Amino acid sequence: MTVTMHGSPAIGDFDGADLDMLIRKGFRPVPVSAVRKLTPEVIGIELTLTEAAELGSAPGAHLEVAVPLPDGPAIRHYSLLAGPADSLRVAVLRDYHGRGGSAWLHENLDSCTSLLVRGPRDTFGYEGSGPAYFVAGGIGITPLTAMIAAAVDARRDWHLLYVGRRLESMAFADALIEEYGPDRVTIHITEAAGRPDVVSAVEDWASAYDEPTTVYTCGPVSLMRALEIGFDDHSSITVISENFDDHNEVAAQVRSALPLGGTTSASQSCNSPTAPHATEATAMEADDDFVVELGDGSEIDVPPGCSIIDALKKAGVRTLSSCQKGTCGTCETVILDGRADHRDSVLSAEEHAAHETMMICVSRACGKRIALDL
Ligand code: FES
Known part of the structure; x- marks a missing residue:
């Protein structure tokens, strides 16, 4: 069944049951007030803040956007740009090797x-004190624009190194130079100058300060790993880095000090025989089977080597997911009874220990049964 909502093709394109699930999971319609082409591959989307979308966000926060793809809703994560308080602005890079979310937005948003x-x-x-050095690669500039605005407001000392292949592909280069000047913003074009030595750039800048410097970086994995x-x-x-995973379609936030899927006291407390890297084949093979009890009392078997999400999908139960790696938070699900063997890097150690929610793309049950709000 297709739900028809006048004037909202993005919403009307969802299957009715999917739309119900999205609303139940906290998604809400927000008016699109403008769509602009920023470069041949990047569009800017402006959403109007409504009462229903009363938002206050930290610099570097992101929005989850539901996209109606043929095989069900896809959730994409887009960082909020700096901008006026009564609107939300994101920029979407068209990914020709992605799973279709950014392509859908590029092709359908006009209507x-x-x-x-x-x-x-x-x-x-983002932390609000001390000198800050921002390093952006390509579309990774988006969360940093809001952080830079916050640094300016706080009169914090800062610098931006913005790396891109060509100037024409760097959606915000001209605007940032114009607003803050070349003393604050360094544009590095790799086609002309090769890969930048980002470590030396940070060291040179930070050496002028007695206080500790925080580096905020977002972009290709190689750039962030170098730092x-x-x-x-x-x-x-x-x-502190933000990892644009899966061809820039998924933003997974990872502090450099926290390894992906890092061991937590909560996951160890399950006496799990495996390390908490659920995406590793060796770990999956060693997992035990368990049963997930749904809200209506039905039960789904989750065999070894199969995630809860995959078991639910096979059983025809709708869920939301994005990264499938325990890094984005989209699949967070309330635990009604039982304890989880947490393997995500989204929840804190305290949240793991509380066993109130879990990421069902990677985390499993402690023991043979867990009841979830599904
Ligand atoms: S889908 Fe991203 S954390 Fe589960």
Whole structure:
């Protein structure tokens, strides 16, 4: 069944049951007020803040956007740009190797009057004091624009290194230079100058300060890893990164100090025989089977090597997911009874220990049964 909602093709394109699930999971329609082409591959989307979408967000927060793809709703994560308080602005890079979410937005938004969104969610972790060095690669500039605006407001000392292949593909280069000037913003074009030595750039800048410097970085994994490795255990430079995973369609937030799927006291308390990296084949093979009890009392078997999400899908139960790696938070599900063997890197150690929710794309049950609000 297709639900028809006048003037909102994005919402009307969802299957009725999917739409119900999205609303139940906290998604809400937000009017699209403008769509602009920023570069040949990047569009800017402006959403109007309504009473239903009363939002206050931390710099670097992101929105979850539901996209009606043929095989069900896809959830995409887009960082909020700096901008006026009565609107939400995101930028979407068209990913020709992705799973279709960004392509759908590029091809259909002209005729949409609203989008289903949830959030904003803040998992980047901007901290408001001390010198800040921002390193952006390509579309990774988006969360940093809001952080830079916050740094300016706080009169914090800061610098931006914005890396891109070509100037024409860097959606915000001209605007940032114009607003803040070349003393604050360094544009690095790799086609002309090769890969930047980001570690040296940060070291040179940070050496002028007695206080510790925080580096905020978002972009290709190689860029972020260079910084994380370069400043691993550094006494006065800390790196906080946002990982645009899966061809830039999924934003997964990872502090460099926290390994993906890192061991937590909560997961160890299950006496799980495996390390908590559920995506590793060896770990999956060693998992035990268990039963998930749904809200209506029905039961789904989850065999070894199969995630809860996959078991639910096979049984025809609708769920939401995005990264499938325990890093984005989209699949967070309330635990009604039982305890989870947490393997995500979204929830804190305290949240793991509370066993109130779990990421069902990677986490499993402690023991043979768990009841979930599904
Ligand atoms: S789908 Fe991203 S955490 Fe589960």
